[in-house]
Amino acid sequence: MIMGGNEMNFRTDLVCTMLFSFVALSACATSNLAAQEADQLGMTEESWSEDGGAEDGGAEDGEAEAEDTLTLTIRTDIVSGDAAIEQAKTTKLCQRCDFASADLRGLDLSGADLSNSFFSSKELADAFKTMSNLPKPFPVGADLTGANLSGANLSDALIMDAVFVGANLTGADLTGIRFVRTNMTGATLTDAKYCRTMLPGGEINSADCYTKPEGGYKQYAIKDGTDQSGSDLSNMDLSGKDFSNFNLSGANLSGSNLSGVKLADADLSNADFTGANLAGADLSGANMPNANLTDANLWKAKLDFDSMNYFIQYCRTTMVDGESMQSTGECAL
Incomplete structure (x- = not known):
């Protein structure tokens, strides 16, 4: 480096x-x-x-904006090269480390925290820093062939031109990763966590932008009828249920798994979806004024934006494209 x-x-x-x-x-x-x-x-x-522009908000009228x-x-505090490899092997902790062109083949990095690290090539890193032309053809980056990364935290790592052939990524956290020109032939990805993850083909996967409730889901129980206003439906697994045309105004759905749920034409005014998983949910025609979508996952949800022209609270909300996050107003930690 x-x-x-x-x-x-x-x-x-x-x-x-x-x-x-x-x-x-x-x-x-x-x-x-x-x-x-x-x-x-x-x-x-x-x-x-x-x-x-300046701190006052931008350029004056008639003046070209900068x-x-x-x-x-x-940075001068990044561990790189052999030191990064040794630290990752011995301590299983190497955040923001530089693994450019590193040979990590066959290493046991299970459970390691390698978040925010760099797994591309030295040539690409140097070209970026010196503002020179990008190397072509693109050199091979870090080689993790056959490496054991089960349960590893790779969140927000930059992975370009790397090799993960036959690597074990079972249960690995792939949040925020972009696998650019990465060879993942034969890699095991069982139970890996996908959240704003760009796969080698360019597809975004955000199926797991959701944290299950500690202690598991509450037993599914819901009162009869379509009027569920004010109901406590928090921390439940309601995936695939049909709540079309229901009155869920003021309902507490925080922490619940609502993936694939049908909420078409439902009244969701003042409903609390904090931390809920709405991936693939049908919200077409839903009435949502003052709904709280803090930390909710809307990946691939079907939305009728004409019915969402009310004030809705977004805070670290994963949007339909699975990549962008939205916040409105002040966002509590």
Whole structure:
């Protein structure tokens, strides 16, 4: 890794170009994403301007707005090379480590925390930091052939041109990962956690942007009839149930598994969906003013946006595309 204290100022769309233009993506996701991935390459965000203007909110009338800029500084605290491999093997803890072009074949890294680490090639990392041309053809990144990563935390790692052939990723946390040009032939992914995870083919999987209640689900029990207003349906497994045209106004559905649930034309006003899993749910025509979707998962949900033009509380809400998260107003931790 190249280390130092030199600052670099560059257009955020250049960051997007270097990280995404050579991937089959229609557009760079967000500027914040670019900043995050730059950080994984050994840089820290020093300043960020959404509108490029002054602190008063932007350029004056008739004055051209400045371009968005991102000021990054090379990190000096990243463990890399053989030291990173040894730390990962011996302590099973190596967050924000640099595994560029590392040979990790056959290693037992089960249960290791390797979150926010970098698994691409040295050539790509160096090209990014020096703002030089990207190497082509793209060199092979970290080699994890046959590695045991069962139960490992790989969340938000940057994985490009890496090799996971025959790797064991059973129960691994793949939250926020983008597997770019990654060979995963024969890899075992049983019970792996997918949340804002971009698979090698470019598909986003967010099926697991949901945490099951501690102690398991409560016994399923619901009163008769379609009027369930004010009911406590929290921490239940209600997946696949049909609540079309139900009155669930003011109901507490927090922490519940509502994947594939039919809520078409239901009254969901003031309902609490905090931490609920609504992946694949049918919410078409639902009435949702003042509904609370804090930490909810809406991946692949069917929504009628015309019926959602009310104030709805979003906070770290995983949206329909499975990749973007939305927050409105102040977002409690």
